[in-house]
Amino acid sequence: MTALCRPSRQEEAPQLARLWKICFGDTDDYIAHYFSAYYRPERALVLEDGGKICSMLLTFPNVLVTGEGEERPACYIYAFCTAPEARSLGYGRHLLAWAEEQAAQEGCQLAVMVPGEASLFDFYETLGYRTTFFHREQVFTQTGSADCTPVPCDGAAYAARREALLSGMPHMAYPPEVLDYQRSLCRRTGGDFFLWEGGLAAVETDGETLFCKELLTDRPQAAVNALLTRCGLNRAVVRAPAGPESEAKGFAVAKSLGPGGGWQGEPAGYLAFAFD
Numbered sequence: 001m002t003a004l005c006r007p008s009r010q011e012e013a014p015q016l017a018r019l020w021k022i023c024f025g026d027t028d029d030y031i032a033h034y035f036s037a038y039y040r041p042e043r044a045l046v047l048e049d050g051g052k053i054c055s056m057l058l059t060f061p062n063v064l065v066t067g068e069g070e071e072r073p074a075c076y077i078y079a080f081c082t083a084p085e086a087r088s089l090g091y092g093r094h095l096l097a098w099a100e101e102q103a104a105q106e107g108c109q110l111a112v113m114v115p116g117e118a119s120l121f122d123f124y125e126t127l128g129y130r131t132t133f134f135h136r137e138q139v140f141t142q143t144g145s146a147d148c149t150p151v152p153c154d155g156a157a158y159a160a161r162r163e164a165l166l167s168g169m170p171h172m173a174y175p176p177e178v179l180d181y182q183r184s185l186c187r188r189t190g191g192d193f194f195l196w197e198g199g200l201a202a203v204e205t206d207g208e209t210l211f212c213k214e215l216l217t218d219r220p221q222a223a224v225n226a227l228l229t230r231c232g233l234n235r236a237v238v239r240a241p242a243g244p245e246s247e248a249k250g251f252a253v254a255k256s257l258g259p260g261g262g263w264q265g266e267p268a269g270y271l272a273f274a275f276d
Contacts, residue, residue: 002049002050003047003048003049003054003091003094004047004048004049005045005046005047005048005094005095005098005099006045006046006048007041007042007043007044007045007046008041008042008044008045008046008053008056009041010041012041012046012053013035013039013041015053016035016044016046016053016056017031017032017035019053019056019081019083020056020079020081022083022084023079023081023082023083023084024079024081024116033184033185033188034058034275037181037184038177038181038184043058043059043060044056044057044058044059045057045058045059045095045098045099045102046095047091047092047094047095047098049086049091052083053083054082054083054086054089054091055081055082055083055086055091055092055094055095056079056080056081056095057077057078057079057080057081057095057096057099058077058078058079058080059075059076059077059078059099059103060075060076060078060178060181061073061074061075061076061175061177061178062074062075062076062112062172062173062174062175062178063172063173063174063175064109064110064170064171064172064173064269065163065166065170065171065172065173066170067168067169067170069167071173072109072110073106073107073108073109073110074108074109074110074111074112074172074254075099075103075106075108075110075111075112075257076112076113076172077096077099077111077112077113078113078114078274078275080092080095080096080113093127096127099111100255100257103257104257104258108257109256109257109258110254110255110256110257111129111254111255111257112132112133112172112252112253112254112271113129113252113253113254114251114252114253114271114274114276115252115253121250121253124253125253127255128255129253129254129255130253130254130255131250131252131253132252132253132254132268132269133172133250133251133252133253133254133268133269133270133271134242134248134249134250134251134268134269134270135239135240135241135242135248135249135251135270135271135272136239136240136241136242136243136246136247136248136249137237137238137239137249138220138237138238138240139235139236139237139238140220140221140224140228140235140236140237140238141234141235141236142225142228142229142234142235143221143225144221144222144225145222145225146222146223146225146226146229147219147222147226148196148197148198148199148217148219148222148223148226149196149226150194150195150196150201150223150226150227150230151194151195151196152192152193152194153192153193153194153195153200154183154193155176155179155180155183155193156176157193157195158179158183158193158195158200158202159173159174159176159179161195161200162200162214162216165199165200165216166216166241166270169241169269169270170268170269170270171241171269171270171271171272172269172270172271172272174273178273179193181275182202182213182273182275183202185204185275186202186203186204186213189204189205189206190205190207190231191203191204191205191210191211191231194227194230196223196226198217198218198219199215199216199217199218199219199223200214200215200216200217201214201215201216201217201223201227202214202272202273203227203231205231205233208233208235209233209235209236209237210224210227210228210231210233210235210236210237211236211237212224212227212236212237212238212239212240213239213272213273214239214240214272214273215238215239215240216240216241220238220240224236224238239272241270242268242270248268251271251274252271252274
């Protein structure tokens, strides 16, 4: 293979946006938001062959927090794709392997991805990944009253409350720049990060449905009632940690990077933000 793996260049952003659009079909506005709000050339990795970008992936720094509170650097891989005409040539596997090597060299102990469809969980298993992060997803409607008042907050306040609520649970934590990006995704839809006594939520909306990308509370119905009232909506799709009696849904796969790295037999973990 004569292909070259390398970090992207600033002037290649339009090419990456076009490849993203072709492979995932997201709206131009959504894709443009990434490039205006977060894009860092060194964190977008590409495979080039014959002067053409054939495959790409984007990376975000994360931190795995174990149940004992130990922190392990991790790399979240996003928008991993190969141009349709360049598929079945091994480009994607080659780029992913190179990205894992780069992450390990930077000190990351774990690579994490959220498969875009159910069949990809089995595919990533062939590459050394396993389903590691789980959540539950529920649909709520406005029922009963609210007993809290959600207040918008910044990423620092959100992170502090989140870590307190998730203490003792293996989970993915996010540095300030990543939380700022997720908050920007919420706010561009009319949602936001919200706090109230004993709980928090990251909210997006499409004008008809409220999407809780994360809800941490011991009174979910009352919290959702308050969020629906605030947003003027009647229906919510909610993601939250999978409790011991809930139906857990596999959400993300992970792979240990290097000896002693990553996820070594710990119980299932929780990951909230996939930027989907």
